[in-house]
Amino acid sequence: MVASIRPIGKSWLLSAHSRNFLRPAPMLRRPFFERDPVTCARELVGCRLNCGSLGGIVVETEAYDAEGDEACHTAFRPSARAFVASHQAGSAYVYFSYGVHWMLNVLVKGKREGFVLIRALEPTNGIEEMKRARATQDPRQLCSGPGKLTRALGVSGIHHGIDFCTDTDFSFAAGRGNQVTESSLRIGISRALELPWRFYAPGNPHVGRSRNQQGRAGLKPARL
DSSP, X not given: OXXXXXXXXXXXXSOOOOOOTTSOOOBXXXXXXXXOHHHHHHHHTTXXXXXXXXXXXXXXXXXXXXXXXXXXXGGTXXXXXXXXXXXXXXXXXXXXXXXXXXXXXEEEESXXXXXXXXXXXXXXXXXXXHHHHHTOSOGGGTSSSHHHHHHHHTOOGGGTTOBTTTOTTEEEEOOOTTOEEEEEOOOSOSSXXXXXXXXXXXXXXXXXXXXXXXXXXXXXXXXX
C-alpha cells in the first residue's frame, strides 16, 4: 500500500510560503518533532536536511520508540534514556555504530518519545564536496545509507545534541506537500524485527536498498 503524505501544516514552519525548492524552504519548527516517532519518520521523507553548505532531500528514515522497542537505544543504553530526558524535541542524537559509522537521528517527544534515524538523502547541495568526502563519483553512492550520508555531510559526534530547530545551518526544512512514501520492516537490526517502521520514497535511486530488498513494504505500523 502506498500512502500519500499530507502537506506540512503552517504551525510547524517559520512561514508558509512556497514549497518550491528553488526558494529557501521554511525551517521545521519544534512542534513538528513534538509528536510520535512513526509520524515524524513518515513525514520527514521529502523534507530537506541542511548541514552548512551541504544538504539533500530525505528519502529514507526509520522510527524508534523509546518505550517497548527493543531495537531503540533506550532499551539498553542508560545514556540514551538520559538524553531523552534532558533534551528538547528536535535535538540531534548522533552515535558511533560498530566503531565504523556515525549515525544521525533526531529526537522526537510527543505522546510517545523516541528517535528518527535518517537513513538516506538525495544530495542537492555541495555534491562535489560530498564526492571528495566519500571518494566516489557516483551520486547514488553519496548518501544512500546512514553511514554514507554522515560521512558525506561531515556529521560526527560534535553534532550530538545540536538543536535542529534553532540553527538554519543545521536544520530540516519543509518538503513537497505531495510526497509519497512506502513502508517496510526496519533493516540492519537484530531486535524488534516485526515492526514496519522504515519509510522511503519509492523508486528513488538514492534509497539505500533496491526495491526487491525492501521487505514487507506497505504494512501499517503495529502501534502508535
